[in-house]
Amino acid sequence: MGATGAKGGWGLSSACLSRVFWITLALAFSTFATLAQGQIGPEQACKNAMSVDSPRCMNGGTLFFENLDETHATSCAHCNCPAGWTGSDCSLCENVETCPPIKVNNQTLKALACTNDTIIPNNEEMIQGKRLSCVCGGDPFSDFACMNQPDLNMMVELLGDLTTSNATMRVKQFSGMPSQAAPCTEDACYPAKRYEYAYPQAWEADFFRCKSVTEDCKLPLDKSKKCFVVQCETSEVSCPPKNVPKCPEWSNTSPYCAQFKCENATQCPPQGTSDYWQHHCYEKATPPQDSPVTFRCMETATEKGNKFHCAFAYANMNFPSFIGLECSVGNCIYQKPGPTPPPPPYVPPDHTPTHIPHLILMLCCSLVAFALVGIIIHDQNQRDTMPKSILPHMLPASKESEVMLEESLLQHEKTRNYLSWKNLSCTSSNFLKISNMHLLSNAHGWAGHLMDGNGLTAIMGPSGAGKTTLLDAISGRAKSVQVQGEVRLNGWIASPKQLRAISSFVMQENILPGTSTVWEYFMFNAMLRMPQQMKREYKRQRVFEIIQQLGLTKVAMSLIGDEFVRGLSGGEKRRLSIGVEILICPPVLFLDEPLSGLDSSNASKVMSILGDIATSGVAVILTLHQPRPDMLLTIDRLMILSAGGCTVYSGPTSQLDTYLGELGQSPPESMTAVDFLLELLVNSTDQAVARITESYSKSVLMADEMKQLQQLVLNTEQTTSSIPAIGTSCSAMYEFTLLLKRAVIANVRSPLLITLNLISSLAIAFSVGFIFKNAGTDTSGIQKRMGSLFFILLYLSMISLGSIPVWHQERKVFLKKHSSGLYRIWTYFLAVVFNEFVLLRSLPPIAFCLSYYLINLRGGVQSSHILTFLTTLILCNCTLTGIVFVIGAATRKTSLANVIGSVVMLLSALFAGYLLNKSDMSKLISLLSHLSPLEYAFQILLVNEFHGLPKGYFHFTDPSDKHSTGIPVSGDTILITFGFFPGGNMNNYITLAGILAGSLGASFFLLKSGTFKN
Helix, strand or coil: CCCCCCCCCCCCCHHHHCHHHHHHHHHHHHHHHHCCCCCCCHHHHHHHHHHHCCCCCCCCCEEECCCCCCCCCCCCCEEECCCCEECCCCCEECCHHHCCCEEECCEEECEEEEECCCCCCCHHHHHHCEEEEEEECCCHHHHHHHHCCCCCEEEEEEECCCCCCCEEEEEEEECCCCCCCCCCCCCCCCCHHHHCCCCCEEEEEEEEEEEEEEEECCCCCCCCCEEEEEEEEEEEEECCCCCCCCCCCCCCCCCCCCEEECCCHHHCCCCCEEECCCCCCCCCCCCCCCCCEEEEEECCCCCCCCCEEEEEEECCCCCCCCEEEEEEECEEEECCCCCCCCCCCCCCCCCCCCCHHHHHHHHHHHHHHHHHHHHHHHHHHHHHCCCCCCHHHHCCCCHHHHHHHHHHCHHHHHCCCEEEEEEEEEEECCCCCCCCCEEEEEEEEEEECCCCCCCEEEEECCCCCCHHHHHHHHHCCCCCEEEEEEEEECCEECCHHHHHHHEEEECCCCCCCCCCEHHHHHHHHHHHHCCCCCCHHHHHHHHHHHHHHHCCHHHCCCECCCCCCCCCCHHHHHHHHHHHHCCCCCCEEEECCCCCCCCHHHHHHHHHHHHHHHHCCCEEEEECCCCCHHHHCCCCEEEEECCCCCEEEEEEHHHHHHHHHHHCCCCCCCCCHHHHHHHHHHHCCHHHHHHHHHHHHCCHHHHHHHHHHHHHHHCCCCCCCCCCCCCCCCCHHHHHHHHHHHHHHHHHCCHHHHHHHHHHHHHHHHHHHHHCCCCCCCHHHHHHHHHHHHHHHHHHHHHHHHHCCHHHHCHHHHHHHHHCCCCCHHHHHHHHHHHHHHHHHCCHHHHCHHHHHHHCHHHHCCCHHHHHHHHHHHHHHHHHHHHHHHHHHHCCCHHHHHHHHHHHHHHHHHCCCCCCCHHHCCHHHHHHHCCCHHHHHHHHHHHHHHCCCCCCCEEECCCCCCCCCCEEECHHHHHHHCCCCCCCHHHHHHHHHHHHHHHHHHHHHHHHHCCCCC
């Protein structure tokens, strides 16, 4: 029925009965009725009606035709019911004598009564369901509307417990069909083919979570009477019904189907074509999906016959806001059955023919486990001995290789590079901009190969003098600092971005991946930094030369090591950090405290290596505290700063003694000039230090430095175009492949991670399967099935917390490599996510196929159910991991992230629907439950387990009566009992995928925006 109207209550004002109102409504319903006009033969109409609801008259009635001479008449819409039966489908009894006996548990039961005088259902009726047969009408407005929609009737059936919001109301609506008895018009005579899809049933729906109340009636019912009201929260609507075929090009909104060409053009409109006729799902005549409905009836019957005046309404109904109905009732009540025999012993179904997919998945899981063990053993053997593929590079390189390396790699060695800076000042900045502190004041200087020398420059000074600040400023890596002044490379002005591109930087702390070997770490950097078109063998040759130069040959296949894995010593790690930065021979190499934490032997070796690098043409600039006298021989130039960032000396190392003599501060024989000047700066007053700084600013040495810098400016064009960036960026796919390979190797070399995610999953899967083995179909079996599924999800949520340190473990490595432009953020992000999801989050759920087999979930009905089970576990595990990614990226401390992650997972488990019945949740708790990924996963698993199993497959048993067979229930009844909707798995999949995509997007945003970095 196309009852249309604005959303609102049940009341109608007196103005609704005005003439304008009736004219408007008449036009609306006339338009709707016009869509039902047409021509169809009585035989074809009966055939279609019987095929939809066969037999239409359930208790033996016969279909008959009425008013065949009227255009709007209905064919085959009424039944001639046998004596004692009534209703539109002949299913309502008039007296107890007509109720036939039935069989229950092999016992024949006789009817005790026929309840045809009350609309309120009793407990006996609700065992089989309360049935109502309703026709349109009962009030002036509905009577008028029903004239335009002939023969509209509704079949209503109430099932379940109406006192606890667990009942279901099933509704079928039938409407009139056109008749062929109407004479041909001037336009056309339609052929029988037009009515191939003409069926009387318009739509059907199941309304869930229904509850009944008694309250005062509302319009259009008598407000002075009491009404029996059924309120349902949601619905599953099928329009057209599932057993009704749709006409070609059927549409929810369009009132027309596809057109066909008539064989005889005289039987069609002038165009020679016609459209098929079928009831459509008009927005104003069909309840929307998932909408609440209200069905209310007066408790007292009408004066004419045993009929009850009712009204049916659903959410978002347009004007009017109800459908008036006259309903009849009549249900047969039977005596209770006697004691039932004890149930037969439970026999579990045979696993052999139905669980072959289970065994295949278990075999695949075993093969994966053995493959991982083999990879771990192979990796260990490979690292014990030097691979044969590297042996050729241990021999002296051929002349051809040397030429190749000279032309392609060492191009910067042909240029003796130098770096200069002028009027360089640095000021600290804070968020509020309240106070700033000068870290560096008007610094001038240069470093590298501007004149004769090896090109190694050391920046020295007491603690807090601004050594690291100056190094960051001239390398373009200053953060949270305001820098003023200019920096030039080989005389050309260079921006901070250009400085970062053409230089390499070795931090004070050794930031290295602990699970990589020395050789792997060198090759990883070589593959990304060296030109992609260069042959791999030449890259390997360059790597081995650096390894030999740094004295790392003996540890080439050793793990670098971290706090969990024993690896290289401090000196070896420092040499490794330096070696990676000089792979591509940068014009400038910066080092921040390279000797920090090293013993004298390793410190001397590092300084010797730096001297060799500087001699090759690279401008080496480093910060130092107090080097030994033999190390000073390696240093070409010195720049010494005082507290406050003022320059007290900048010039050749060999001239420092002479300069101190000019100041009248000659060092004693037991101290070097550097140690003497540093001690003088530390022990002198601020006024004395200021005098030393002023003396340098007025010295001849300072004047010579300034002249040299001015000459550089005069000899160089003011442009930045001639500063090339070193190296060649690789393609994104190449980066992703290398990053993914490194991530997989890191996981393979982490036994704890492998144990947690694979071996423990197998152990838990076997334990769950053994504890819940062969779950039955009684109340205890139902509890076991639901409990096992919930525990599996809970376990996956706990192991997903293992991904919290993902962004913390290699945070410093990522920041260092990204700041140097080694790889892109999104390729690194995708490699980490792909590695986590495929290796660590997709494999553990496979182990629970063993649990599926042992518990006998779904009874081995179809192999597709285990695939749904496995897909859900993988998707849920990945979604939970995505949420953990967000928590890890948003926090700096692993301990804090663990606390937050644990709370989030426990709350998600609390709202999943196992610990709380979803139908009893308040609106606020229900809203919070929709934020839980476990709710959607648990819903999918339960629907996969119970939905579609017939009534009698499960039984609600009485634990106090061991011989009771219990109440037979279907799988859908179990779902509704616990507040779950028996369907909608696709929506749950889409929601989980949406949460996963959103969490990954948030993680990437945190990684890129700097929240994670800072």
